[in-house]
Amino acid sequence: GSPILQHPRQSSKQRFVADLSQCLFDFVIQLLPTQEEMAVKEDVRKLLERLIRTIEPDSRLLSFGSTANGFSLRNSDMDLCCLIDSEDKLAAADLVTMLGDLLERETKFHVKTLPHARIPIVKLTLDPSPGLPHGIACDIGFENRLALENTRLLMCYAMIDPTRVRTLVLFLKVWSKRRKINSPYKGTLSSYGYVLLVIYYLVHVKNPPVLPNLQQMPPLRPITKEETHLNGFNIWFFDDIDLLRQRWVSENPDSVAELLIDFFRYYARDFQYNTGVASIRSGLLKKEAKGWQNDYSGGRYDPSRERNRLCIEDPFEIDYNVARCVTKDGLYTIRGEFMRAARVLATRPDRAIVALAELCE
Ligand code: GTP
Ligand code: MG
Known part of the structure; x- marks a missing residue:
């Protein structure tokens, strides 16, 4: 049974959400490496x-x-x-x-x-x-x-709110592998791409945000261009996480389950796949502004440009679309899976564990 006590006046939705959060923790913990x-x-x-x-x-x-x-x-x-x-x-x-x-x-x-x-x-x-x-x-x-730097950036994001961020990311990694939509070689998205979608959502979609934008925070001391640039890319981000945890507290109270439900809804329904670029550095950008429009250049279909169906800007290599491997079919499948997940969670089966099992079937 769930270790979370259930208040008798909780609505069925509150009960489901509390249960689901607990199930997500338990599920993820047993999948961690020994x-x-x-x-x-x-x-x-x-x-x-x-x-x-x-x-x-x-x-x-x-x-x-x-x-x-x-x-x-x-x-x-x-x-x-x-x-x-x-x-x-x-x-x-x-x-x-x-x-x-x-x-x-x-x-x-x-x-x-x-x-x-x-x-x-x-x-x-x-x-x-x-x-x-x-x-x-x-x-x-x-x-x-x-x-190495983007690994350090993701690690810092994980450390700001380990419970919510790690649980969400780890769950989505398992889910995307089980649903077979985690193979860039077959036209779907890499793990790195899914992690960026989660961070983007927590920094730029949720209001109030769950995470701050580490790449846009003011540095504690003046820094030179030599210190911040690598191969021409700006790799600076606020990495003093101890200090950040003293000074920054998210005003977003949502539980892991609420965030997950809304994550699926957002990518099933609201994200503008046709025109939008998810950028953790800059928020929602336009494909047009980055020159990342797909398919129709000069009015003619050009399959060689079939690289920008889904656009996720790398946090440092900003001219690089992390989702460039995602094909038309791949994106159709991925969106279908977001919709399926959103639907499963919206029906709120009696027990959260049943929902989880169905999600990852
Ligand atoms: P699993 O191997 O599934 O556990 O996931 P992972 O977190 O190791 O992700 P993945 O193997 O997809 O990527 C490993 C690392 O390679 C990422 O953390 C990035 O640092 C880097 N990486 C992967 N794909 C890209 C990419 O398309 N662009 C860039 N710049 N780096 C990438
Ligand atoms: Mg890896």
Whole structure:
């Protein structure tokens, strides 16, 4: 039974919402990675770092993505980024090839290299074993400093209101995986894209907001352009979370369940997919203003521009649409799923746990 006491005069809606919040916490907690899994992953990172250093002595291997931002589920893949601090370093493509050969010789990982990708990467997988029933999947990228920064930004957002933000994000990640709408390769949206949709909603849609806009807060001291820019992009954001938690309190009292219900309603019904761009830095933008209109350029259909059906601006690389992989069909499916979820929650079955099970069926 639910540990939340039910007041006899609660309406059925209040009861459902309270129940659903509790169910969401319980559901998400059992999907978090175990201490053991985190320890194994850290060991793998150290081992790989040691091996890379035999090729590039001044390199560091850092974790980013979900293992580093607080939005990790059990058995999620590892995202690693190799930074090289020396002046005369190997070209990334050569390093990728050499590292691939080395790992193939020295470890049990299956290795695949993509030396000429936008971000050159080495992809590793380890077969399942009794100690590691799901094996390990790991991508090593090179010099991807923007990804380290966007990981830190998401982590800061998670830390401002861990209960509501982490529960919502983790639930949506599970939900999108179970509903099979979390595959950029098949025309739907990456986990990173869903996380940005949640943050956008909490910063810019909810009124009063659940989260402040960390990228638009005034800095505590004057800062120079050199300090704030990386590869031409402004990567500054307010990251003194201890201070922020003393000074900023959200006036939004909604529970996790209320936020989730409204999240689905918003993306099922209200978000302007045809014209809007979700930007966590700047709020709702217009496709037109960013030059991200789709399909019709000069009145003719151009399938090569089939990149901007759904538009989510990266927090730092603002000329980059995180949802560029989402196709027409993919977006149709994703919106259909938002509608289905909104409908399931609106019918308020007797028990919240039934609603959750149906949502993730
Ligand atoms: P799971 O692997 O499903 O647990 O989710 P995740 O949070 O690790 O997200 P994902 O694997 O989609 O992305 C990992 C990290 O890669 C993100 O936190 C970003 O830092 C970076 N990343 C992923 N996709 C993009 C993208 O399209 N653009 C940019 N700039 N960074 C990305
Ligand atoms: Mg990942």
